[in-house]
Amino acid sequence: MANIEIDAPGTSQLFIGNEAIARGALEAGIGFAAAYPGTPSSEILGSLAQVAKKIGIYAEWSINEMVAMEAAAGASFAGIRALAAMKQNGINVVSDFLANLVMSGTGKGGLVLVSCDDPSAISSSNEQDTRPIAKWLDIPLVEPGDFQEAKDMTKWLFDLAEELGTLCILRSVTRIAHARGNVKLGELPTKQHKAHFDQIHDLKNVMPTTFMPLPSSLRHFFLHMKLDKAREKFESSPFNRYVGPDKADLLIITSGSCWLYSQDAIEALKLRDRVGILKLGTLWPLPERFVTEHLNKSDKVLFVEEIDPFLERSVMELAGNFPSNAVRPTFYGKRSGHINAYGELNPDMVIKAVSTILGLTYQARDIDYGKKAEALVKSSVPERSMTFCAGCPHRATFWSIKNALKLDGRDGFVTGDIGCYSLALGPAGFFQVRTMHCMGGGAGVANGLGKLGQFGFDQPVIAVVGDSTFYHATIPALINGIYNQSKFILVILDNSATAMTGFQPHPGTGMTAMGEPTKVVSMEALCRSLGAHVEVCDPFDFKGTTNTLLKMMADDGGAKVAIMRRQCELVRAKKEKSPYKVHVDIEKCIGEDCGCDRLCTRIFLCPGLIWDKKTGKSRIDEVICSGCGVCVDICPQGAIIREAV
């Protein structure tokens, strides 16, 4: 991650959107930041935590998004500017608190929630859109259109949130959050933070202060006043602007990364003189006068936005209130099918939509070249499916789970959730995971399945969760399983890091976000204190792990816990050298003639093991192999050799 506290105002830095947001928060003078890791949001807190100690702010990885938001609100109540960051799913976790926070209002410290959406669900289980949630919960929402705005808007949003006394949301998407671009730095404040929880009710203010006892309906009324005030500010916001001719053949209304795609498309089609772009930065509440003024730029309007038709519906709602004799433009977008109603967009999709509406043809490259290149790719480029890294303990765990379920013979299966281990839905984890929903969802689903004995259900159920997910969302489900005597095994894949999002520490690691040593919340001690039967296994011990799982499946008692403990290979490799040098003894490997049917390369699928077509035998790819040596125990011929280094 880039150094976001560099004190060089006026210089340009190459920042990912998340670093720009973090820098904006620093320039705004935040004192408190909390988050739970989630792609594409993780680097916001990550980059703040990296500099927190040095500049005298506090940053934490919270146990989940709910606690992160609540903790940040606590800081706001004591007058400290605070930020909570999360990915789109996190908003669901925190929504109960949000629905009440909007009623109470915030404290004297401005409070901002950053939510990073993941159109196309590139690193997610869904592609939920934060914007309708802001509308639903009456929360002002803004969205930066590039990297500079990501910084500038964050800084400005703290002022706004403080002035309004309500939580404000900054929404970002993967292609801003995780893309890099130029950011010109501003000044860092030197003000010292002073926290105090003010208990006196200020009755002189029109707006009630946070903790005055008032009926919720009245609070709702005051909240709407705050939204009206926000709308008024948004009417003249520099983050909303029009670029294009006075009278355009087509008006694009857009925001966020789609603003960049729209500009690319207009540039590629050379339509600067014919197409205008209304770029919105303040999306909710909609600056209605500003939008209405620009709607007359053209009689054709195209909405370019990802995921939900949020701008499209908001503007159509606005146009629905126009006088009956008003001229309305023709609207194009998701409703008309010109823009995909799902998935992320890109410049080519905007080029296509604009060309279709204006009846233009566009050709990016020589037609013959294109045909030839596409045909060559089709005929000769193999698929490249995602898989667990070489040396990943999850592959070994799923190997034992697969074998244990087979040996048990009762058609047992695995419920799962989100993490690197979601790959076990596919060949990387031998198709073992059968359900995948939200964080901890597999454990909850297992609770229900484990109570179906009276209906003749006797399939063993294994719920897998990651170590970070265990702390985040699984503990209530485990307590439920113990209390209600549900029959399932909770397998905690403890690789000692929040691996998928960038190896962030969690309560089991003994380290805080700011790099301070802290108490370890022991998962086995916690589970045992709840009354669970707990076993700890090394996933690289295939035999031991398989036997433990088999015994647990045979036991009729309630919820049980098996902890698979081995450090993430990527974390290990950063700290130490490989334990083994591994090679295939081509004398011992009998290739296709072996009864194993290429167990190592065809089934186990570690990318470090490859098939040598020339020799017709297995081989180690020394560039990929991590030297973990676990594959030695896969080969029935003993042809894979590991030598300690």
Next chain:
Amino acid sequence: MTKKQLTKDPLNLIITGVGGQGNVMISLIIGNTFVRDGFFVTVGETYGASQRGGPVMSHMRISQETQYSPFIPDGCADIILGMEPVETLRMLGKYGNPNVITIINPRPIYSIDVTGGHAQYPDLDKLIETIKELSSQTWLINATEEAQKMGSHMFANAILIGALIGSGVLPLDKKSVEPVLREIFPKEIETNLVAFNKGIKLVKT
């Protein structure tokens, strides 16, 4: 000193390979060097789950005028730095055009689809010929092989950065890249600098 000019604006560079090879590292070094030299740079990366052994690409858009989007439109790549050969061809299929320049490390990395027997990895010589056929100019840099001679395949990235700079396709010189390399490469910086210089030499021979 007058600022060096881009041959085209925006200049569209793709860095491609397999998750874990170090795409992001290369794009960080090239991108930061351009920003320090006063250019606008936008980089779109493949992130998250796709890093786990999947195909990865970084799209870099370099401009003297404005901030472009993090996606290169189809058929509009100017330069492709391929850390792996089939991934280079995959990129040519979507982003190539008759003017595209390719710099490739010909060392294959087999996917689990290939090792599992569900897909075929093409014949390497034929694959390289195909890439050459679809490029206006191609440099073959045996980066992995050369890096292994230096003690670790990890030095391949610095070799490829050297090749990219040495080829002269970017308006960057060695002197402006070196300080960024020193800052960003987390370890073994001296060996990486040797690798970087080796890359420059390799591309010129």
